[in-house]
Amino acid sequence: AQTVTQSQPEMSVQEAETVTLSCTYDTSESDYYLFWYKQPPSRQMILVIRQEAYKQQNATENRFSVNFQKAAKSFSLKISDSQLGDAAMYFCAYRSAYSGGGADGLTFGKGTHLIIQP
Amino acid sequence: DAGVIQSPRHEVTEMGQEVTLRCKPISGHNSLFWYRQTMMRGLELLIYFNNNVPIDDSGMPEDRFSAKMPNASFSTLKIQPSEPRDSAVYFCASKVGLTQGIQETQYFGPGTRLLVL
Numbered sequence: 001a002q003t004v005t006q007s008q009p010e011m012s013v014q015e016a017e018t019v020t021l022s023c024t025y026d027t028s029e030s031d032y033y034l035f036w037y038k039q040p041p042s043r044q045m046i047l048v049i050r051q052e053a054y055k056q057q058n059a060t061e062n063r064f065s066v067n068f069q070k071a072a073k074s075f076s077l078k079i080s081d082s083q084l085g086d087a088a089m090y091f092c093a094y095r096s097a098y099s100g101g102g103a104d105g106l107t108f109g110k111g112t113h114l115i116i117q118p
Numbered sequence: 119d120a121g122v123i124q125s126p127r128h129e130v131t132e133m134g135q136e137v138t139l140r141c142k143p144i145s146g147h148n149s150l151f152w153y154r155q156t157m158m159r160g161l162e163l164l165i166y167f168n169n170n171v172p173i174d175d176s177g178m179p180e181d182r183f184s185a186k187m188p189n190a191s192f193s194t195l196k197i198q199p200s201e202p203r204d205s206a207v208y209f210c211a212s213k214v215g216l217t218q219g220i221q222e223t224q225y226f227g228p229g230t231r232l233l234v235l
Contacts, residue, residue, distance in 0.1 A: 033222045035223075037226075042228070043207055043228065043229050043231070044226065044228050044229070045209060045211075045226035045229075046226075047223055047224075047225070050222070050223060052222075091161065095222060104149065104151075104166055104168075104173065104174070105151055105153075105163035105166055105174070105177070106151075106153075106161075106163065106224060107163075108160055108161040108162075109160070110160045111160065
């Protein structure tokens with residue numbers, strides 16, 4: 001079974017600064033998908049960014065980018081120019097590229113609580 | 119386009135009562151997932167459906183939990199009888215189907231916060 005580990009329960013960053021959230025995963029599969037979801041106090045799960053494992057290029061979405069290191073099984077999220085609205089729980093998630101069984105569901109890390117200091 | 123709709127948003131009930139949570143997936147999405155979020159266990163997959171058929175229910179904690187998807191636009195998660203340890207936020211998510219690529223993104227509903235006293 002796959003596992004996802006987020007080693008930082010909480011991170012704090014000054015507004016307008018850059019912060020990096022860490023995520024590592026364990027899998028024996030070669031093809032999979034990785035996601036970062038944001039959960040603000042409203043508890044809505046919002047997709048931030050997505051990465052396909054077969055793509056070497058790191059995904060970017062405006063101020064959000066990832067550093068995907070497949071060999072190291074690492075998938076960190078970088079938030080540039082942090083804004084107050086970025087304050088939330090951030091979850092890293094893994095999904096196998098193979099269908100069937102429980103493979104289609106997402107496996108989540110425990111989350112990182114991001115605090116933005118004004 | 120409307121997102122995933124869940125109801126109720128909040129539910130407070132007493133131990134032993136039946137609880138039914140409802141979900142309407144995004145139109146055109148063929149896969150539907152139920153997740154549970156607790157402080158202790160984080161986000162866990164309970165069950166998912168593809169084309170209204172349950173594919174994997176290995177995450178359902180016990181026989182008190184059951185889920186149905188009678189049609190493409192509606193699913194229920196039922197707990198009978200409910201217990202205090204069932205208190206959690208229950209999320210429904212949907213995606214286009216069991217295909218790969220960009221369709222891999224699951225879109226989540228707002229969740230139902232359940233409190234069993």
